[in-house]
Amino acid sequence: MLSRTVVSVSAVSSTSSTSLSRFLCKVNQTIPKFLGQKKLSHNFTNCTTWNKNLNLNRKCSTRMDNFTTKASAAAQPLTNADELIGSVETFIFDCDGVIWKGDKLIDGVPQTLDMLRSRGKRLVFVTNNSTKSRKQYGKKFESLGLDVSEEEIFASSFAAAAYLKSIDFPKDKKVYVVGEDGILKELELAGFQYLGGPEDGGKKIELKPGFLMEHDKDVGAVVVGFDRYFNYYKVQYGTLCIRENPGCLFIATNRDAVTHLTDAQEWAVAQATIIALIYLEIYIMRIPCILLLGGGSMVGAFVGSTQREPLVVGKPSTFMMDYLANKFGILKSQICMVGDRLDTDILFGQNGGCKTLLVLSGVTSLSMLQSPSNSIKPDFYTNKISDFLSLKASAV
Numbered sequence: 001m002l003s004r005t006v007v008s009v010s011a012v013s014s015t016s017s018t019s020l021s022r023f024l025c026k027v028n029q030t031i032p033k034f035l036g037q038k039k040l041s042h043n044f045t046n047c048t049t050w051n052k053n054l055n056l057n058r059k060c061s062t063r064m065d066n067f068t069t070k071a072s073a074a075a076q077p078l079t080n081a082d083e084l085i086g087s088v089e090t091f092i093f094d095c096d097g098v099i100w101k102g103d104k105l106i107d108g109v110p111q112t113l114d115m116l117r118s119r120g121k122r123l124v125f126v127t128n129n130s131t132k133s134r135k136q137y138g139k140k141f142e143s144l145g146l147d148v149s150e151e152e153i154f155a156s157s158f159a160a161a162a163y164l165k166s167i168d169f170p171k172d173k174k175v176y177v178v179g180e181d182g183i184l185k186e187l188e189l190a191g192f193q194y195l196g197g198p199e200d201g202g203k204k205i206e207l208k209p210g211f212l213m214e215h216d217k218d219v220g221a222v223v224v225g226f227d228r229y230f231n232y233y234k235v236q237y238g239t240l241c242i243r244e245n246p247g248c249l250f251i252a253t254n255r256d257a258v259t260h261l262t263d264a265q266e267w268a269v270a271q272a273t274i275i276a277l278i279y280l281e282i283y284i285m286r287i288p289c290i291l292l293l294g295g296g297s298m299v300g301a302f303v304g305s306t307q308r309e310p311l312v313v314g315k316p317s318t319f320m321m322d323y324l325a326n327k328f329g330i331l332k333s334q335i336c337m338v339g340d341r342l343d344t345d346i347l348f349g350q351n352g353g354c355k356t357l358l359v360l361s362g363v364t365s366l367s368m369l370q371s372p373s374n375s376i377k378p379d380f381y382t383n384k385i386s387d388f389l390s391l392k393a394s395a396v
Contacts, residue, residue, distance in 0.1 A: 074370070074377065075369060075370075075378050075380065077380065077382065078357065078380040078382040078387065081391035084380065085116065087355070089330065090124060090334060091121055091123055091336050091338060092124045092324070092337045092338065092354070093123065093126070094126060094128075094339035094344075094345045094362075095125055095126075095129070095137075096127060096340075096362065097340035097359075097363055098338060098339060098362060099125065099385075101361075103140075105144045105145070105146075106361055106384060107384070107386060108385070108386020109146070111386065112385050112388050112389055115389060116388070123148075124153075124324060124328075125152055125153050126315065126320060126348075127156065128155075128253065128254035128314040128315050128344060129182075129226065130160070130179055130180065130183050130225035130226055130314070131157075131179075131181065131225075131226055132182040133157055133182045134150050135150055137155055138150045138153060154320055154323075156225065157182035157185070157225065157253060159253065159313040159323070160183055160186065160223045160251055160313050161187050161189065163311075164221065164251075166323075172193075173218055173220030174192075174193040174216060175194040175222070176195055176216070176219045176222045176237065176238055176241050177196040177197040178196060178224040178225070178230065178298060178302075179197060179226065179227050179253065180197065180198060181198065183197065183223055184197045195219070198229050200234055200237070201227075201234075202229075203233040203234075204233060205232060205233055213237070215240040215244070217245060219248060220248055220249065221248060222238045222241050222248065222249070222302070224250075224252050224253070224298050225253035225254065226256075226298065230298055235302065235305060239302060242302065243306055250302065250308050250310045251311050251313060252299040252314070253314045254312065254314035254315065254344070256341070256344060315339075315345060315347070315348035316345075317348075317351075318348075320348075321354070322352075333353060333354070333355075335352070335355070336349075337354045337356050338385060339358065339359070340358065340359050340360070340361060340363050340364055341362065341363050342358065342364055342369070342374065343376060346376055346378045356378040356380070357379065357381065358382075359383065359384050360381065360382070360384070366381075369381060
């Protein structure tokens with residue numbers, strides 16, 4: 001049995017030491033109430049200790065142990081779009097930051113997609129956002145005026161279900177979900193039993209002497225994705241399943257550090273381990289904070305509590321690339337991956353042996369791309385995908 005759940009802290013918003021101290025004092029006062037304790041075993045108001053922990057975790061967050069980066073010369077600006085278009089059969093597009101931001105379409109996208117289709121190119125849309133199923137994403141494309149079929153959409157929610165099918169996951173086993181409706185719908189379509197999800201968002205744990213949390217011994221996999229209903233109950237329940245159920249799989253839809261939840265701004269999150277309780281208190285108390293936890297943060301909590309690394313089915317894992325290549329019969333050398341993130345989209349393309357194009361309409365800026373500390377270099381970069389239109393015209 002677990003004696004405790006191990007978690008650590010990775011990030012808070014930039015603020016003055018005074019504001020930080022005030023925030024941490026609030027954490028000390030409120031989290032024990034949530035846990036049913038008089039006080040925390042560790043006092044977070046020591047800013048020196050806090051900052052040391054942040055620096056340590058920032059260093060940890062830069063590791064990409066499961067993936068390799070491609071050493072290459074400096075990325076080249078895209079100057080001849082027609083040449084790139086003619087060199088591949090398929091374009092795989094990320095969605096957030098490439099096609100849209102939040103619920104707002106990025107300028108020039110419809111015309112660009114129409115042009116590529118007129119050239120006979122296959123278009124595929126891949127997203128690490130697991131909150132929606134493929135059918136739900138189809139409705140989002142439709143609401144934005146884009147004609148995209150469900151067969152052209154691959155979300156990490158679908159990837160989780162597809163992976164379980166690929167390994168013949170036993171139908172008599174269950175999947176515990178730390179995530180939202182998208183994962184549940186894809187698991188249901190694949191014929192898998194599941195529990196958890198948003199339904200467990202309101203559940204709490206009251207720690208009393210002798211309290212033992214029960215869990216379903218038939219859970220054979222825990223799938224973790226972005227979850228706006230994330231709480232300590234889910235961390236403990238999922239941790240028990242992973243650590244105590246023999247052979248239980250730990251699957252992550254993604255480990256993204258930043259996501260586009262609205263078109264107004266980028267929502268920064270930490271990729272390293274995050275303490276689930278602080279997230280819960282930020283959410284409940286509406287403490288002013290620019291951070292919103294993403295999929296990588298939820299996954300990080302379980303990495304800390306289970307001391308296990310997950311199997312990642314979303315980008316930059318090669319699982320989705322292999323699945324797409326097999327499904328459509330595509331040669332990977334005939335694919336161009338287009339995305340706005342270096343550590344997921346571009347690495348995804350490079351790991352799959354594809355051409356890569358970085359667009360600067362989302363997470364990555366030109367200064368980030370050209371930073372000496374960045375080791376992930378795309379083949380080309382441009383401002384947005386509609387540059388295909390203007391650069392094609394100027395090259396003729």
